Amino acid sequence: MKTMTDVQMFAQWLGVLPDNWAVMRPKVLFSERRSPNNDSDIHLTPSQTHGVLPQTEYIRKTGNRVVLNLEGSDSMKHVEPDDFIIHLRSFQGGIEHSALRGKVSAAYTVLTPRSGADPRFFRWTLKSHGYIQSLQATVNQLRDGQSIKFGDFDKVPLPLPPLDEQRAIADFLDAQISRIDVLIDKQIKLIAVLRERRASVVTHAVTGGRSPSDMPTSGADLGQWLGLLPEGWHAARPRHLFTERRERSRSNDIHLTPSQTHGVLPQAEYMKMTGNRVVLNLTGSDSMKHIEADDFIIHLRSFQGGLERSHTAGKVSSAYTVLTPSSPVDADFFGWVLKSHGYIQSLRATVNQLRDGQSIRFTDFDKVPLPLPPLSEQGRIAMQLAYEIAEIDVLVAKAEAHIVVARERRAALITAAVTGQVNVHPSGREGQGVV
Incomplete structure (x- = not known):
């Protein structure tokens, strides 16, 4: 067995290899393909999850829009089957193997295997966790915004079995x-x-007992989601159950963050739990709204995930609409109602009537009737x-x-x-x- 103690730090991921294996510089195993694309090449999109797909198939499968290349064929690179593509997120998910012939953005680095390097073996190697960790170390030495070039790829030694x-x-x-x-x-x-x-x-x-089907897709009948309610229930206008709280935040209020997945959390706890950074409010308490326990918050993604109930008092951004019960209602019950699939579908229909960039206001919230059983x-x-x-x-x-x-x-x-x-x-x- 050979030890790797004499190899540069980027080879540490290899550990101890079998005696008949070699440690190779990537430039010995791969060359960089720089040839421009052919007229017949299809546009390929590399991704961490789906590998290399035709761009149209990638859009259909993921629903994501990609930036179309409109600068002519001389700005694209040709790709052959069994080539590998270093894309802008390769430091997170490795280098993608292409089974297809086509073209990719000139921002990507295209690698072609030399003799002795089996593409099927390196398809796994260049997506392995150990390799990706070492590749990330090379990225840490790059300036922000730089992509991984062939010279950076060459820094991480690769294993070469027979x-x-x-x-x-x-x-x-x-x-x-x-x-x-x-x-x-x-x-x-x-x-x-x-x-x-x-x-x-x-x-x-x-x-x-209403089955969640035939939900409205437009504003034609936003009460359709309720169906035929049981005896003793009725469809209530939201403004008869809730009012909008406009109170400014108080000096001792904690900053709360509403989210679809975790509900309403203190901002610090939200960042710790999710790893997401949020925009801190630095303009003073007069730009924040006070909320009480059992208030509900309409935030910028409520049309996707419903309204969030707060279990604690605090303050939220003035961009949000805060609702407080104005008549005797069970907050637990309406916590379920305002996060239910049927309600969200109807709320989304009101959003379709808004101009891009507008948030859901109290008047929009008031358009979707709510079920009101006895307390x-x-x-x-x-x-x-x-x-x-x-x-x-x-x-x-x-x-x-x-x-x-x-x-x-x-x-x-x-x-x-x-x-x-x-x-x-x-x-x-x-x-x-x-x-």
């Missing part, structure tokens, strides 16, 4: 990772089913939903935990295989243990 072992490892990983991906996909589909069930249960309960029944429904939804959320959490474990196993297996820690025979059979 060619028959490269092929055996590629076969092994193709089979093993495919099995793991099938398990992950099953859990993802299970989560989708559970979340659909969750949405159905909530809307069904808060409308007294005692509101409490009963809220308690029942808390119980049923908790059961579903436990199942979702278990499925998400399975995905985390599977992805960790996936990443560890790839790095172990491409650095010789898994004994894979050239025949394609996995050996016993780790070398």
Whole structure:
């Protein structure tokens, strides 16, 4: 076995390699393809999740819009099958292998394997967690805004097993990772089913048994989502149940942040939990609004995820609309109503009537009728939903935990295989243990 103590720091990810493996500079294994695209080349888009796809397929699959290249063919680079593409996010997700012939942006670096480098082996190597960690170290030395060039790519040494072992490892990983991906996909589909069930249960309960179908897509009938309410219930105008709180924040108010996923949290806790930075308000308390516990907040993404209930007093941005109950209502019940799928669909219909850039105001909120059961029944429904939804959320959490474990196993297996820690025979059979 050979040790790596004499290799520069970027080779540390390789650890101890088998005796018959070599450590190579990337420029020995790959060359940079600089040829301009051909007239017949299709436009390719590399991505961390989906690999390299035709641009039209990428847009269809993800729903993301990409910047179309309108500067002519001389600003694009030609790509051959089994080339690799360094894109602007390769420091996060590795380098993408292309199975297609086409063209990519001139901002990308295109690599073509030399003789002795099996593309299927390096397809796994250049997406392995260990390699990506080392590639990130080279990015840390670049100035902000710079992309990874061929010279940066050349800094991270690569493992080179004998060619028959490269092929055996590629076969092994193709089979093993495919099995793991099938398990992950099953859990993802299970989560989708559970979340659909969750949405159905909530809307069904808060409308007294209404099935969440035939929701309005325009402002024609924003009360359609309520359907035929049970006896003793009625459809209420929101302004009869809530008023808009316009009170300025108080000196001792904590800054709160509403979010679709986590509800309303202190800003510091939100940043710690999510890792997201938020814009701090530095213009004084007169630009903030005071809220009380059991108030509801309409924020800039409420048309996607509903209104957020606050369980604590504090202050929020003046860009938000704060609602406070003006008549006896059960806050728990309306916490479910204002986050229900049926209600959100109807609220979204009011947004479709707004000009781009406008937020949902109290007058828009007032357009969507709300279900109003007797107060005692509101409490009963809220308690029942808390119980049923908790059961579903436990199942979702278990499925998400399975995905985390599977992805960790996936990443560890790839790095172990491409650095010789898994004994894979050239025949394609996995050996016993780790070398």
